[in-house]
Amino acid sequence: MTFLQSLKMAFSAIGANKMRSFLTVLGVIIGVIAVVVLTSLGQGALDQVSGQIQNLGTNMLTVTISTTRHTGIDAPTLHALVGHDGITAISPSISGRMTAKAGTETFSCRVEGAEPAFFAIRKMNVTHGRALTPSDEENRLPVAVIGIRVADELFGHRNVIGNTFSLGGREMTIVGLLEEQGTSMMGNEDERIIIPFSLAQRLLRQTSITTFYVSTESEDVIDQSEQALHRFMKARTTEDRDYSVLNQSSILDIFNTTTATLTLMLGGIAGIALLVGGIGIMNIMLVSVTERTREIGIRKAIGAQRTAILSQFLIEAVALSLVGGVLGVACSYLMLTVLRGPLDMPSLTVSMSSLQLALSFSIAIGIIFGIYPANKASLLKPIDALRYE
């Protein structure tokens, strides 16, 4: 009794009861889809967001000041920190929502006041025109670097260097266009207008600094820089919760572990779906063993060994679940391909690991849930099986 023959027998048995086999397999298909799609989505989200965080730079610190009390922190105080404790650059920042107008078009978006160093710290590239300069800052020039969505909304095209728009009653000249960034956890990153910090203080009617960005020599000194910033902030605030220092690399760590946990949980839920599919297989195999008791009797009468009956039913169970696994992976592939666009995850696909996971899981399910019915069949006494009506 070779494996190939067992396989042939298994498939002919599966084929003999197409509707029932399909419904049984459906349980596994759904389980596998759940496992593959959920883990791929989790992995996709993880890759996407950690990519974004990494893009922001892992040598960046963000300090957010939440107290309304006067802290005495202004641009010159911050500049004095540069060159100590590994700090290479600092840019204060304030932001708010404002409506920009150009001709008849209006667009409401985030307006961010920043110093020239901001672009390097935040790793924002200007693809057309230029970034802000010290002279823009000193002279409070009405110039702006805008995201592509702003250009699209206000002008309908991206050839906008030198164009003007009005913001809070001021006529602003566009000097630079930011590289496309897409969406992040914070929303669409291309919907922003960056103007000189000193000008923003006036337009947003806000003088106190709420956020400042710090870059360090490298990721290695970031802890030292972070401690220096804590000392600096503690000296100017009364309570711990008056400010916070965000360390990009630690955010990445936290994020990675949270998402990994989440993916694991999704995988677990999906695993339960697969388990239910497995129980379906066991159920149908038990029915099949009962229905085919006489067949088993005949096979034993003409000399089938216990192992031949065992492997016949086991292979049948594994074939059922493996067919489910393969179809499930195929369906998952289609689903992920369809979801790729709407979810804006270009890399979304059936990962090698989830493919292996799904297939090895479905084989395992077939074996685990097939072994009991198969064993039951193989242990039938020939005479009892033959007499069964």
Added chain:
Amino acid sequence: MIELERVSKRYQMGGEVVTALDEVCFSIGAHEYVALIGPSGSGKSTMMNIIGCLDSADSGIYRLDGQDITRYTARQLAAIRNRKIGFIFQQFNLLQKLTAYENVELPLIYQGLGLGERRIRVNAAMERVGLADRMRHRPNQLSGGQQQRVAIARALVTGPSLILADEPTGNLDSKTSVEIMATLRELNAAGNSILLITHDANVASEAPRRVRIADGRLTEEISEDKKKKK
């Protein structure tokens, strides 16, 4: 070839014990053709099941080719059924999902024979029962007589030393029965021992040696030639 020594088989039916075989002593020699005759419920099938290693006796000794197989494992018994014994049942007992060819091939598959060898043997067996042109038919596409002949082909394909036929004509009309009986006679002529089980004295008259069974007890019928000698 086979020897039963004081073999008994009892069934527990509720509180009642039915003695299906009562200390039966019986033997079949090589190339012998024996008919076992008895009314329904007399223990014929029980005896065949024990001889065919489908069931085991409660007491007594069963020797097959000189070996006491009472203590054989399920694995060894399966091998004996596969190689030494061919079954022909009243209900044919063919696998409905397989073709005639595949049904006959099955015991050879369990024997582990290769494809080529199997094809030669299956073709020869089908030829012998006159069904070479029905290889690809499924049982439900064959008449009762044809199905029984497929079953006979399956029984003889392994070249067993003993063929057990339990009411082989019980489900067939008289004309077909005659054909089947003729086939059995040919098998015997070709050297197989045959145990034919029947309740029909007419059918039993085919066999040179006849044994009667009633309530689990055997009585040998004096055969024609022995009578003459006396």
